[in-house]
Amino acid sequence: MPAPAAALSLDVTPAPHAAIGLRSERGPVLLALMVSTGLIAIDATILATAVPSVVRDLGGFAQFPWLFSVYLLAQAVSVPVYAKLADVFGRKPLMLLGIGLFLVGSLLCGFAWSMPALIAFRAIQGLGAGAVQPISMTIAGDIYTVAERARVQGYIASVWAVSSVVGPTLGGIFSQLGIWRWIFFVNVPLTLVAAVLILRNFQERVQRREHRIDYLGSVLLTTAMTLLILGVLEGGQAWAWTSPVSIGIFVAGLVLLAVFGLVERRAAEPVLPLWVFSRRLLATTTLLALGVGVILIGLTSFVPTYLENSLGVEPLTAGLALAALTIGWPISATLSGRLFYLRLGFRPTVLIGLALTVVGTGALALLAQHPSVAVVAAASFVTGLGLGLVASPSLIAAQASVGWAERGVATGTNMFARSIGSAVGAAIFGAVANGVISASGRPETDPATATDAGAAVFVAVAIAALLTVAAGVFMPQVRADQATPAPEPETATETAAA
Template sequence: MDRGRHALFPLVTPAPADAVGLRSERGPILLALMVSTGLIAIDATILATAVPSIVRDLGGFSQFPWLFSVYLLAQAVSVPVYAKLADTVGRKPLILLGIGLFLLGSVLCGFAWSMPALIAFRAVQGLGAGAVQPMAITIAGDIYTVAERAKAQGYIASVWAISSVVGPTLGGIFSQLGIWRWIFFVNVPLCLLAGALIVRNFRESVQRREHQVDYLGAGLLTVGMTLLILGVLEGGQAWAWSSPTSLAVFGVGGLLLLLFVLVERRAAEPVLPLWVLTRRLLATTTFLAMGIGVILIGLTSYVPTYLENSLGVSPLVGGLALAALTLGWPIAATLSGRLFYLRYGFKPTVLIGMTLVLLGSGGLALLAHTPSVAVVAVTCFVTGLGMGLVATPSLIAAQASVAWHERGVATGTNMFARSIGSAVGAAVLGAVANAVIASSGRPETDPTTAADSGAAVFLAVFVAAVLTVVAGLLMPRVSAQEVQQKGEGQERPAEDGVEAEVA
C-alpha cells in the first residue's frame, strides 16, 4: 500500500488520564459511542431468546442458524470495506451510514412475513453493524491513548453490561407476550438517538483523496463464504454430504476464496490487506478474535433454546441465564486494563482469560446432559469473564501497535475475524445440532433431544476454545508501554491532517 497517498492524521491532543469521562471535554463523543455500541450490544442477545417463538410463527427450525450466520457474514465482509474507507474518508460518514442501514434492516425484519424474508432482512442489519461497531472502536482508539482506553473501556463496557440484562429481558418479555417483532422495532428510537448524538458531538476534518475500493475482493469473499456456509448448513438436510450438489457448493466456494487471496495480493487497496498477517502480534490477535467469535455465537444462539426446550422454562428465564455470559464479559473487560495488561502485559492477560474460557465452556459441555439453569448461568458467567480478558486486551494491543492511518484496517481486520468466526461457527454448530436432532427421529422440542443437541453444540464450543488457546500461546509478549511506543513511532507528520474534535 502506498502510504504517501494518505492525508489522514488525528490532531487531537490527548488529555490527562483523569479527563476521561462523560463530563470531560471528550465526554459527548464518548456518550455517542456508547449509544452506538448499544445498538449492537442489545442485538447480540435479544434475538436468541425469541428463536422458539419465531420458529412457531414462521417455521423452519433447521433454518434458524441462518438468522445469525447471514447477519454475521454481512457484517464480516463489509467490515474490511468500511475500515478501508475509514482510513481515507473519515470515521463519521461511515458510522452514520451504518446506523442508517441498521435502522432500515430492523424495520424490515419487524415486518418479515416468512423465515427467508427475515433472513434476507437480517443481512441488511448486518451491513449496518459492519460499520457501527468497528467505527465506534476506531474512534475511541483515535481520541484516547492506551492508558486512557483502560478507563474509557469501562464506560463502553458498561453498555454491554446493561445490554446483557436488557437484551435477554426484552427478548423474553416480547416472546412471552407473542410480540417478538418488537425485538426489531425497539432499535428504531435507539438508531435515531445514536445518529443524532454522532451528528451533534463528533466532528472531523478530512482532506479527501481518491481511493480504490476492492469491490472484486469483497465480492469474491462474500460469495465464497456464503457458499461454504450454505454447504455446511444444508449438507445432510437439503442434500446428502457426498452428493454432487454438496461437492459443487464446497468446491466453488473454496475456489472463490482461493481467487480472493490471489486478488488481495495484487489489489492496490485490498479489502483485507495480507500484510496484517505478516506481523506476529496482529496475526495472533486476529486468530484470537476468530476463536472468540465461534465461542460467542455457540453460546448466545443456543443457550436460550437449549434451556427452553430441555427444561420448558420461559424465554425470560432462558434469556437471563444467557445474560450471565454477557455480564461477565464487560466486568472483566473493565478490569482488564487496570488490573492486568497495564501491569503484566497483554499475553499473560489473554492466557488468564483463555483459562477461564476453558473452565466455563468445559463445565457446560460436561454437565449439559443434566440441564440446569443455575449450572448454565454459572458456567456462562465464568466463560464471559474469560472472554472479557481476551477480546478487549488483544484488540487494544492490535490497535496500539500500528499508526493512525493503519488503525482502521487493524481494527476492521480484528472485527472481521470475529464476525467470520461467528458466521462459520453458527453454520457448523447448526449443522451439529441438526444432525443430532435428525438422528434422534424426534422433534427439536423433545426434552431429551434438546439436551443431546445442546451437549453436542457445547462440546464443539469447548473444542474451539482449546484451539483458540494456541493463538494465545503464540502471541508475542510485549507490555502496553512497548506497544504504545511502537505505534507512536509510526505516526504520520501532523501536517497530513484529519481532525477529530468535540462539537
Template sequence: MASPATASAVGFRSERGPILIALMLSTGLIAIDATILATAVPSVVKDLGSFEQFPWLFSVYLLAQSVSVPIYSKLADTIGRKPVILIGVGLFLLGSILCGFAWSMPALIAFRAVQGLGAGAVAPMAMTIVGDVYTVAERAKVQGYIASVWAISSVVGPALGGVFSQFASWRWIFFVNVPLCLIAGAMLLRNYHERVERRRHRIDVAGAVLLTVGLTSVILALLEGGHAWPWASWQTVAAFGLGAAALVAFALVERRAAEPVLDLSLFGRRLISTTTLIGVGVGAVMIGITSYVPTYLEGSIRVVPLVAGVAVAALTLGWPLAASQAGRMYLRFGFRATVLIGATIVVVGSLGLIAIAPYPNPWSVAGVAFVMGFGLGWVAAPSLIAAQSSVGWHERGVVTGLNAFSRSAGSAVGVAVFGAIANAFLLDTPGGAQNPAAVVNATEAVFIGVAATAVLMLLATLAMPKVRVEHLEPTPAVEAAA
C-alpha cells in the same frame, strides 16, 4: 505537521463523553437487534406466514454483517471513521423502517439484509473510534463499557421482543430503532470530528467484489449446511467451491493492488495473526454457549425460557466486568500475560461445563458461564487492544475490522461444527430432541467441542509475542501533536 487523520476530539476530553454515549447507543441498537427478534418469531410467522423461511431472518442478517466488515474497515482507513459509521447508522435506520413495513416474509428477509449491512459498519467502527479517541491505558475500561451494552442487551432484547409481540405489534421491534438511530447519528455529527488527509485513492473494486463473493459463499455454506440443505448436497459443495475459488483469486489480486482491501502482509505480523486466531476462538466459544445452554436446560429439565436466558446472561455479565479491569492487568503484566490468564480461565470453565453436563441445573450452569465470561473478557478486550495499538491510524480500521470479522467467522464455524455434533447424537437416539437424555448427551458432546476450541485458543495465545504497552503506538494526544 499533524498526523493525517487522528480525531481532533482527542484533544478535548470533555467531548469524549458524548462520543462514547453515541457509540454505546449505536452498539446497543446492533446488540438488541441480535436478540429481540427471536421471541417475536411466532407473531411474525402468524402475520406473514412462511414458517420454513423464518431462519433466513437471522442468517441473512449475520451474512450481510459479516461480509461487509472488511469493506467498511478499509473505507474507514481511507475516508475516515465518521462517514462510515454514519453510513452504517443510516442503513440500519433505513432497514429498520423497511422491516417495520414489510408485507411478506421474502420482503422482511431482504430488509433484514439492509439492517445487516448497517450493522457491519457500526460494530467495528465503534471499536475503531475507541482506539482513536482513548489512550492504550484507557481503552480496556471503555471497551468494558461497550461490552456492558451487549450484556444488558442480551437480557433486554428478548424481553422487549416479547412485550412488543404480546401487547403491541412485532413491527415495533423495528420502529423503536428509528428515534435511537436519529439520536445516535445526531450526537456523532455534532461531537465527533476528525481530520483526514485528502488525497486520490485507487479503489480496489476487483478485490472488494472477490472478497464479498468468497466470504458470502463460504459463510452461507457454513450457516445453511445441515439446515437448509444437507452437508453432502450439491448446494453445499457448490457454495464451498465458489467461495474457495473467489478467495484464491482475491489473494492473487491483492498482491498487485495499489490499495488492497485487505493487506495480506498483515498476517505476516505475529501479533496480528495470533490475535486474529484468538478472535476466531472467542466467536466459536461464545456461540457454543449461547446457542446450546438454553436448549440444554429447556430440553433436559424443562426450565422456562426466562430461567435458561438468565443462565446465558451470566456469561455476558462476567465479560464486561473483566474487560473493565483488564487495563490494570495489561499495563502491569503485558498483553500476552493478561490474555493467557483469561484463556486459561476459559479452558477451566469449559472443563467445568463438561463436568456438570450430566447433572442439568440452571444455577450451576450460570456459575460456570459467569466464570467463562470473565475469562473471555480478559481475552477479547486485551487481544483487540494489542492489535489496534500495534498499528497507526491508516491501518487501525482494517486491523479492528479483521478482529471483528474473525469473531463472526468463529461463530459461523462454531454453528456448523457444534450443530453437526449435536445432530449426530440426536438423530441416533430414539425420541431425538424430545428425549431429555438425548439432549444431555448431545450437549455434553458440544461442551467437549467448546473445551477443545478453548484449548486451541490457549495455544494461539501462547504463540502471541510479548509486547510491552510502552513499545506500542503513542497515545492519541501525542499522535495528534506529532
C-alpha cells in the same frame, strides 16, 4: 499518487493526563460511542431468547441458524470494506451509514412475513452492524491513548453490562407476550439517538483524495464465505454431505478464497491487506478474535433454545441465564486494564482469559446432559469473564501496534475475524444440532432431543475454546507501555513516495 490517509485529522485528539469521563472535553464523543455500541450489544442477545417463538410463528427451525449466520456474514464481509473506507474518507460518514442501514434492516425485520424474508432482512442489519461496531472501536483508538483506554473500557463495558440484562429480558418479555417483532422495532429510537449524537458531537476534518476501492476483492470474499456457510448449514439437510452438490459448493468456496488471496496481492488498496497477517501480533490477535466469535455465537444462539426446549422454562428465564455470559464479559473487560494488561502485559492477560474460557465451556459440555438453569448460568458467567480478558486486551494490543493510517484496517480485521468466526460457528453448530435432531427422528421440542442437541453443541464450543488457546500461546509478549506503532506497510510507503 496521493499519500495515505494521514490527511484526516480529528478535532478531538488524545491529550496526556486529560480527563476521561462523560463530562470531559471528549465526553460527548464517548457518549456517542456508548449509545452506538448499545445498538450492537442489545442486538447480540435479544433475538436468541425469542427463537422458539419466531419458529412457531414463521416456521423453519432448520433454517433458524441462518438468522445469525447471514447477519454475521454480512457484518463480517463488510467490516474490511468499512474499515478501509474509514481510513480513507473518515470515521463519521461511515458510522452514520452503518446506523442508517441498521435502522432500515430493523424496520424490515419487524415486518417480515416469512423465515426467508426475515433472514434476508437480517443481512441488511448485518451490513449496518459491520460499520457501527469496528468504527466505534477505531474512534476510541483515535482519541484515547493506550493507558486511557484501560479506563474508557469501563464505560464501554458498562454498555455491554446493561445490554446483557436488557437484551435477553426484552427478548424474553416480547416472546412471552407474543410480540417478538418488537425485538426489532425497539432498535428504531436507539438508532435515531445514536445518529444525532454522532452528528452533533464527533467532528473531523477530511482532505479528499482519489482512491481505488477493491470491489473485486469484496465480491470474491462475500461469495466464497456465503458458499462455505451454505455448504455447512445445508449439508446433511437439503443434500447429503458426500453428494456432488455438497462437494461442488465447498470446492467452489475454497477456490474463490484462493483467488481472493491472489487478487489481494495485486490490489492497489486491498480490502483485506495481507500485510496484517505478516505481523505476529496482528496475526495472533486476529486468530484470537476468530475463536472468540466461534465461542460467543455457540452460547448466545443455543443456550436459550437448549433451556427452553429441554426444561420447558420461560423465554425470560432462559434469557437471564444467557445474561450471565454477557455480564461476566464487561466485568472482566472493565478490570482488564488496571488489574491485568497495564501491569502484566497483554499476553498473560489473554492466557488467563483463555484458561477461564476453557473452564467455563468445559463445565457446560460435561454437565449438559443434566440440564440446569443454575449450572448453565454459572458456566456462562465464567466463560464471559474469560472472553472479556481475551477480546478487549487483544484488540487494544493490535490497535496500539499500528499508526493512525493503519488503525482502521487493524481494528476492522479484528472485528472481521470475530464476525467470520461467529458466522461460521453458527453454521457449524447449527449443522451439529440439526444432525442430532434428524438422527433422533423426534421434533426439536422433545426434551431428550433438545438435551442431546445442546450437549453436542456445547462439546463443539469447548473444542473451539481449546483450539483458541494456541493463538494465545503464540501471541508475542508486549507490555502496554511498550506498545508502539509499527512502521507503515511497504506498499503504503511506496504510494506516498509516488
